[in-house]
Structure formats: C-alpha cells, structure tokens
Amino acid sequence: MLKKLSLKGVGPAPEMEVEFAERLTVITGDNGLGKSFILDAVWFALTEEAFGEEILVKEPEKSETAEQKPSITLLYSDTEGKKLEFNRRGLTWASDKGGSRTDFPNIGGPLIYLGIGNKISIYDPIRPSNKTALCSIYELDEIRNGSPETPFSINNINANINGIFLRESRIKINGYLIDLTNWLYEKQEPYTQIQEALKILSEDSENPLAITRARRIANLAQPKTIPHLNTEMGEVPVTLASAGIIKILS
Known part of the structure; x- marks a missing residue:
C-alpha cells in the first residue's frame, strides 16, 4: 500500500x-x-x-x-x-x-502500470525480462496479440502468421486474445477471476459483463479466434469493447 x-x-x-x-x-x-x-x-x-x-x-x-x-x-x-x-x-x-x-x-509478485500512450509496463523481480532489466514495456497491441522474445526475421514473421513459432523464436507474452481463449476452453482459475472482475464492474447485475465464447473471425490480414464479451447491447468481440474494458482485460 x-x-x-x-x-x-x-x-x-x-x-x-x-x-x-x-x-x-x-x-x-x-x-x-x-x-x-x-x-x-x-x-x-x-x-x-x-x-x-x-x-x-x-x-x-x-x-x-x-x-x-x-x-x-x-x-x-x-x-x-x-x-x-x-x-x-x-x-x-x-x-x-x-x-x-x-x-x-x-511485493511478492509483479506490478503493472497502465500509462498514457497505450503503453503498459510490467515489473517482475522474480522473472526479469532480461539479465539486467526488471521491467518490460509493451505496446497495447503486443498485449493483445502477443510478442516473441527474439527479433522478427522474414521466416519468423511467416511462421508467426501461420501459428507456428520457430524453435529460435520463443514467445515472450501470449497476448490476452490467446490467454482468454485458453482460459475459456479450459475453465482455469484465471477465467473465474476475470469473470468475477467483469461482474463487479457491470452496471446491470442481471445482465453482467462476461466472456461468453470464442469465435473464429476472418479479416483481411489473417483469421483469428476472438473471445466475445456479453454487454448490455449484445455480444461483441473483445477487440471492439470500450477502451476501459480493453485496458482491464490487458
């Protein structure tokens, strides 16, 4: 505190x-x-x-x-x-x-700072981002889509687009789209925790915010499986949720 x-x-x-x-x-x-x-x-x-x-x-x-x-x-x-x-x-x-x-x-665990400019910094004394730095700064897009630990090469880009991570391209963060989908299917503890958090943030207790399902959506770049969010106005992909909800999910 x-x-x-x-x-x-x-x-x-x-x-x-x-x-x-x-x-x-x-x-x-x-x-x-x-x-x-x-x-x-x-x-x-x-x-x-x-x-x-x-x-x-x-x-x-x-x-x-x-x-x-x-x-x-x-x-x-x-x-x-x-x-x-x-x-x-x-x-x-x-x-x-x-x-x-x-x-x-x-603190016994990581600290998260959601700053301005769509940047998020994570301080983890237990698992540093490299040998000298205890902080990692990510763009909001990296938090959503994930980020490999090694720099991209042409081969790495093609492999990542096709969902295949090369041996030399370790994943640094999955991204919340992958995490939410995995938690939804496996009903892990983080899934229960995020549902409880969304319920507390809901204005309508009879129709609370909730992660409902994951659907595969095709776009111009690549098809993706996107978790969906139940809102007062119906079910929407989490990528189209309000900026506040996206930051909370991040």
Whole structure:
C-alpha cells in the first residue's frame, strides 16, 4: 500500500508531496500540471525503471547542500519507505536501500502500470525480462496479440502468421486474445477471476459483463479466434469493447 510520495528538486515544482488514500486516489487538474508525472515518479521510485521519458531534475543551485539534492521519497507503509537521491556527477540515482532493487518493494509478485500512450509496463523481480532489466514495456497491441522474445526475421514473421513459432523464436507474452481463449476452453482459475472482475464492474447485475465464447473471425490480414464479451447491447468481440474494458482485460 502506497502512503506518501515526496519530491524535492524533481518535476514541475521545487517540492511536492502527495498522500495516497487506502483504496483509491483520484488526481485531477488542468493539462500540463503534472498528473501523469506523479504516477511516473511513483513507478520510478518503486522499480527504479523510468516509464518512457527519464525523470526530470531541476538545475543545481550555485552551492547545493546535501539537503538540497534532488530526491524522491516513497513511503509504502507507516514504518517502511525508500529514498532515491540524484548524483549530478554521474547523472544516476542511488537508493538508500543499497542498490538492490529486488529488496524493495517486498511485493511478492509483479506490478503493472497502465500509462498514457497505450503503453503498459510490467515489473517482475522474480522473472526479469532480461539479465539486467526488471521491467518490460509493451505496446497495447503486443498485449493483445502477443510478442516473441527474439527479433522478427522474414521466416519468423511467416511462421508467426501461420501459428507456428520457430524453435529460435520463443514467445515472450501470449497476448490476452490467446490467454482468454485458453482460459475459456479450459475453465482455469484465471477465467473465474476475470469473470468475477467483469461482474463487479457491470452496471446491470442481471445482465453482467462476461466472456461468453470464442469465435473464429476472418479479416483481411489473417483469421483469428476472438473471445466475445456479453454487454448490455449484445455480444461483441473483445477487440471492439470500450477502451476501459480493453485496458482491464490487458
């Protein structure tokens, strides 16, 4: 649970503090005031990985004391927290936790950040995306259709279109179209969980949102099996659901 974010010499204001509510925090304001920046700063403090652009620090004063160094402090409980300080000489951030990102936060699982621009970042200290990075940033289209771990070649593209993944082209993520279809047929626990989540989000309790079936749809590029969603206006492919529902499914 996040408690408080304190910024000094970072972002649009000399100093800034944000206290978070227990379940939901709503941040409002005009365009350009820094709403998205606050979320980016929280993500950076948690993971020490920038989401998109690097965290902006202010220009130094002529005689900058240790107390005036740019810093980000994040409290995630009443007694525990983390502080990052900016080293101007090396242009790097240092943590008071000794530099081991896997020691903080003690979350026991992955974190997911749905940012602006249809990008999603996943922080997984247990299963890093490579030997050095604990974060992976995906486009929304990759979350939907999946992404191989190795770069595409012409052979890989042809193999992927035909549903055959070459030995050297390991799958990085399946994509939610494949996952939803598998869960629907196999009735796995994730299927039950996603149905419960959609039910809670439904306005009509007698006709709740639900994943109903998967149908094969032919389009100009390639035929695909698309899970369908029951809505108040009937059954629609999940690819045509509202932007909010698509982000939740992602």
